[in-house]
Amino acid sequence: MKKLIAGNWKMNGNAAEAAALIEAVEGRIAKDMDILDKCDFVVCPPFVHLGLVKPKLENVSMGGQNCSQRGNGAFTGDISAAMLKDIGARYVILGHSERRQYHKEKDETIALKAQAANAEGLITIICVGETEEEREAGKQNEIVAAQLEKSLPDGVSEENTVIAYEPVWAIGTGKTATPDDIRAMHEFIRGNLMAKYDDGEKIRILYGGSVKPSNAGEIFAVPHVNGALIGGASLKADDFMGIAAAA
Ligand code: PGA
Numbered sequence: 073m074k075k076l077i078a079g080n081w082k083m084n085g086n087a088a089e090a091a092a093l094i095e096a097v098e099g100r101i102a103k104d105m106d107i108l109d110k111c112d113f114v115v116c117p118p119f120v121h122l123g124l125v126k127p128k129l130e131n132v133s134m135g136g137q138n139c140s141q142r143g144n145g146a147f148t149g150d151i152s153a154a155m156l157k158d159i160g161a162r163y164v165i166l167g168h169s170e171r172r173q174y175h176k177e178k179d180e181t182i183a184l185k186a187q188a189a190n191a192e193g194l195i196t197i198i199c200v201g202e203t204e205e206e207r208e209a210g211k212q213n214e215i216v217a218a219q220l221e222k223s224l225p226d227g228v229s230e231e232n233t234v235i236a237y238e239p240v241w242a243i244g245t246g247k248t249a250t251p252d253d254i255r256a257m258h259e260f261i262r263g264n265l266m267a268k269y270d271d272g273e274k275i276r277i278l279y280g281g282s283v284k285p286s287n288a289g290e291i292f293a294v295p296h297v298n299g300a301l302i303g304g305a306s307l308k309a310d311d312f313m314g315i316a317a318a319a
Pocket of ligand 1: 080238242243244245246280281282283301302303304305
């Protein structure tokens, strides 16, 4: 399975920086096209930068960082899956822990968003992961199992869904889960997907949380790590491509 190298730009940068970043990433890939045999690439800029990133894409796909569960209509401030599709997005990140935390997004809402996204033909990157407290209490499997159970919509397949395991305590903190922690959780998620879906063995499972060029090699060596969801390090083309090189 090719690794999916996904950049989550979060709420960062201005238009000029977004343009420079995608140009740098595309430029690096153009110089080493063999990397496309090993990796697929997606970047998820802030909504307002999607339109300027799109015409610069050559070998990289684009995704949104969220979408509404509703169709177009009177929902001030929201962005529909149809709008993402229309502007050229192929993916959408859903249920990121920052949205669960700051916007109180519930699993059930995430499932509705995923359904809306899949209906538009978007591939969802659905994020799951436990907090530090939950891990200390040994509840990580229980938490992740419940998130998978409730935040995945009907009709999940390898074609329309990617799972991202992101332990909340490892996001933006510089703390990474150990390869053993990652192995245990990715095996657990794989087992869960295989029990539920015919093609559960082929659904990509990304790891996310302080992935950088220096730790990417050992993370990608873990079985059932099919790529990475990268925040901070996706904002520098060198780091983003350094992570891909480790794959
Ligand atoms: P990080 O973020 O790489 O900055 O830890 C990952 C994410 O939130 O997707």
